[in-house]
Amino acid sequence: MMIELESVNKIYNQGQPNEVQALYDVDLVIEANSMVCLRGASGSGKSTLLSIIGCILPPTSGRATVAGKQLSRLPDRFMTIHRRQTIGFIFQQFNILPDLTVQENISLPLLPLGVSPEERRMRAKVLIERLGISHRQNFPAGQISGGELQRVAIARALINDQPIILADEPTAHLDTKLSKEFLQIMVDLKKTGKTIIIASHDPLVTEKPEIDRIIDVTDGRVDVS
Amino acid sequence: MSPAFEKHLNLLDYALSSLWRRKMKNLGIITVFAGVIFLVASFQILTSSLTSIAETMLAKTPEIVVQKMSAGRQESIPLSYLNRLDGVFGIRAAVPRIWGYYFDETSGANYTVMGVERNAMPEGQRLEMVIDGSYPDAEPGGAALGREVAANMNLAGRRTFSLFRPDLSLKTLRITGIFAESTNLLTGDLLVTSLDDARDLFAIPDNLATDLLVYVTNPNEISTIAKKIAARLPDTRVLTRPQILKTYKVVFGWRSGFASICLLAALAAFAILAWDKASGLSVEEKREIGILKVLGWQTTDILTLRYWESLTVAGLAFLIGCTAAYFHVLFLEGSLFRPVLLGWSVIHPSLKILPVFAAGDVLLIFTLSVLPYLAATVIPAWRCSTISPDAAVK
Known part of the structure; x- marks a missing residue:
C-alpha cells in the first residue's frame, strides 16, 4: 500500500479558545497506482486530510504512513525531504508565482536539489510539450489563461517524478471543457504508475468512471465506500 | 560540479x-x-x-620644541636658556623661534606668523617645505606666505604688504615666496619671516623668543633627550614630534x-x-x-x-x-x-x-x-x- 492512516486526528489551535477539530479517528488505506477521490462539502476536512497525506501537516494523534515513512516520527526537515521526493501538489488556486515564467515556475522544485540549469530546462521542456503549453513557456505565468495555469501546476507537480499526485479542488476554477482535459491528464498519469488523490465535490470528478474509489469526508469523519 | x-x-x-x-x-x-x-x-x-x-608634513618639523611655562601658561622663553642646553648629549642644534597670531581685521582671518633663522637650523631641517620662490633667509623685510594667506590678502599682483605692529605703526614686508599647495595643512595660514622681522612685528624684546627648536642627531633618542632637557629646564614644557602627531x-x-x-x-x-x-x-x-x-x-x-x-x-x-x-x-x-x-x-x-x-x-x-x-x-x-x-x- 502507498498510504495508510490509523486513528488520525487533527486539531487546530489545540488548547486555545479557538480550538477546532478537523479530523476524527480517520482510518484509511490507499493502494499504489490507484485513482482516489476525497468527496465532501467545503469545510468537511478533505483539504486537511490531503495536507496530512501530503506531508504538509503532521497529525495531532494517530499514525500516518506515506510511501513507507511514518510521518508523526519525522522531524520537519525530513518531512520536507520526504514530501519533495514523494508528493506532487496541484492546488485549487494553482499557487503559481505570477512574475516567473512558465518554465521557471515548473522548475522551482528542482532548485534546492542542485539540478543544473540545463537539466532543469530539459526536464521542464519535456513536460511543457507533453501538456501542450510550449507556446507559453517563456511567458510570465501572470499573463496566461486559467487552463494553462492548471497545466503549469500539473507540470510542476510532475517535475521531480514523484509517485503520488495530490490535487485539491483542481476543477473549481475551470470550465467543463478544461475540467475534462484535466481529468484526462490525470487518467494518463495513472497509467504511468502514479497514485492520484483528488479532493473535490465536482460531479465531473466524482462521476468519472476511471476513479477507483470515492472516499466521503463529512464533518471530519471518513466514510470509505 | x-x-x-x-x-x-x-x-x-x-x-x-x-x-x-x-x-x-x-x-x-x-x-x-x-x-x-x-x-x-x-x-x-x-x-x-x-x-x-x-x-x-610633521616629518619636516623639529623633533623637539621647548616652551617656557609660568602658572600653567606659556610665556616667552629667555634666549639664555639656549646656553643651559649646552652639554646635552645628542642635540644637533637648538634655535630660537618667534611665532604668534596676527588678526587681519580686513578679512577677519587669523594668520600664524613664524620667525626663524633658517641658516642657524641644521641642513635638511630648514622647514624644507616646497615653495614657489624662496625663503626670506638673510633678507630683512622678506616673507614667505601660505597659499591661503596670499589669496586672503587680495594682493592682485603686488609683491609687498603691510601689517600693524602693536603700537599700530605699519610694518611692510616683501613676498619672497608662496608655499606649495601640497603643504597646505601646515602652511595654509602661515607667514614665515626672519627672526628679527617677527620680533619687530610683535614687539618682542631682543632677549626673548616664543620657543626653542631642538634638533637631535639620532631620531630614536628623541624621548631620552626630551627628558634630559626637561630635567635641565624644569620650568619648561618639552614637546616631541611624536606627541604633536598624536595630538x-x-x-x-x-x-x-x-x-x-x-x-x-x-x-x-x-x-x-x-x-x-x-x-x-x-x-x-x-x-x-x-x-x-x-x-x-x-x-x-x-x-x-x-x-x-x-x-x-x-x-x-x-x-x-x-x-x-x-x-x-x-x-x-x-x-x-x-x-x-x-x-x-x-x-x-x-x-x-x-x-x-x-x-x-x-x-x-x-x-x-x-x-x-x-x-x-x-x-x-x-x-x-x-x-x-x-x-x-x-
Whole structure:
C-alpha cells in the first residue's frame, strides 16, 4: 500500500479558545497506482486530510504512513525531504508565482536539489510539450489563461517524478471543457504508475468512471465506500 | 560540479531574479543604504587621509620644541636658556623661534606668523617645505606666505604688504615666496619671516623668543633627550614630534568619532527600518515562502535565498557607498565634511587630499553596515519560514 492512516486526528489551535477539530479517528488505506477521490462539502476536512497525506501537516494523534515513512516520527526537515521526493501538489488556486515564467515556475522544485540549469530546462521542456503549453513557456505565468495555469501546476507537480499526485479542488476554477482535459491528464498519469488523490465535490470528478474509489469526508469523519 | 555548489548557484540565481522582480523597492533600499554608507565611509577616508598628510608634513618639523611655562601658561622663553642646553648629549642644534597670531581685521582671518633663522637650523631641517620662490633667509623685510594667506590678502599682483605692529605703526614686508599647495595643512595660514622681522612685528624684546627648536642627531633618542632637557629646564614644557602627531590624530579622531556617532545613529535607524520592512513581509512574500516550502524547499533553503538577496543588496550598497566616498575625497576633496574635520575658520587650508582607505577601515564599515542589515533581514525571514507551509499558502 502507498498510504495508510490509523486513528488520525487533527486539531487546530489545540488548547486555545479557538480550538477546532478537523479530523476524527480517520482510518484509511490507499493502494499504489490507484485513482482516489476525497468527496465532501467545503469545510468537511478533505483539504486537511490531503495536507496530512501530503506531508504538509503532521497529525495531532494517530499514525500516518506515506510511501513507507511514518510521518508523526519525522522531524520537519525530513518531512520536507520526504514530501519533495514523494508528493506532487496541484492546488485549487494553482499557487503559481505570477512574475516567473512558465518554465521557471515548473522548475522551482528542482532548485534546492542542485539540478543544473540545463537539466532543469530539459526536464521542464519535456513536460511543457507533453501538456501542450510550449507556446507559453517563456511567458510570465501572470499573463496566461486559467487552463494553462492548471497545466503549469500539473507540470510542476510532475517535475521531480514523484509517485503520488495530490490535487485539491483542481476543477473549481475551470470550465467543463478544461475540467475534462484535466481529468484526462490525470487518467494518463495513472497509467504511468502514479497514485492520484483528488479532493473535490465536482460531479465531473466524482462521476468519472476511471476513479477507483470515492472516499466521503463529512464533518471530519471518513466514510470509505 | 557538486550538487551542493550547484544548489547555491541556483539559489543565488533565483535571489537575483527575485530582486529584479521587485526592482523599484530594492533600488530604493540600495539608494538609501548606499547614501548612509557613503557618509560613514567619507568620514573614515577623510580622517585617514588627513592623518596621513599630517604625518608627512610633521616629518619636516623639529623633533623637539621647548616652551617656557609660568602658572600653567606659556610665556616667552629667555634666549639664555639656549646656553643651559649646552652639554646635552645628542642635540644637533637648538634655535630660537618667534611665532604668534596676527588678526587681519580686513578679512577677519587669523594668520600664524613664524620667525626663524633658517641658516642657524641644521641642513635638511630648514622647514624644507616646497615653495614657489624662496625663503626670506638673510633678507630683512622678506616673507614667505601660505597659499591661503596670499589669496586672503587680495594682493592682485603686488609683491609687498603691510601689517600693524602693536603700537599700530605699519610694518611692510616683501613676498619672497608662496608655499606649495601640497603643504597646505601646515602652511595654509602661515607667514614665515626672519627672526628679527617677527620680533619687530610683535614687539618682542631682543632677549626673548616664543620657543626653542631642538634638533637631535639620532631620531630614536628623541624621548631620552626630551627628558634630559626637561630635567635641565624644569620650568619648561618639552614637546616631541611624536606627541604633536598624536595630538593631530586625537583631534581628527575626536572630530571624526563625534561625526561618526551621529552617522551611526542614521545607520541604526536604517537597520531598524530594514528590520521593520523584513518583519512585515507582504502577503505576497509570505505566500511565496509558503509555496516554496510546499514544493520541498527547506527552511535553510529559504534562509539561504534571503541571505543571498540581502547580501546582494547590502554588498551593492556597500560598494556604491564606498566608491562614491572614495571619489568624493579624491575629486571633491571631501568637501561635504572637510569643515567638520579641519575646523571652521576664515582661512581654510585647501589641501590636495589623496584618499587613504586602509583594510581596517573597510572592515570596520563592512561590520557596521552590512552585518546589521543581514541580521535585520534574515532573522525575520527565518521567523516567517519556520511557520507551517499550510498556513503560509492559505
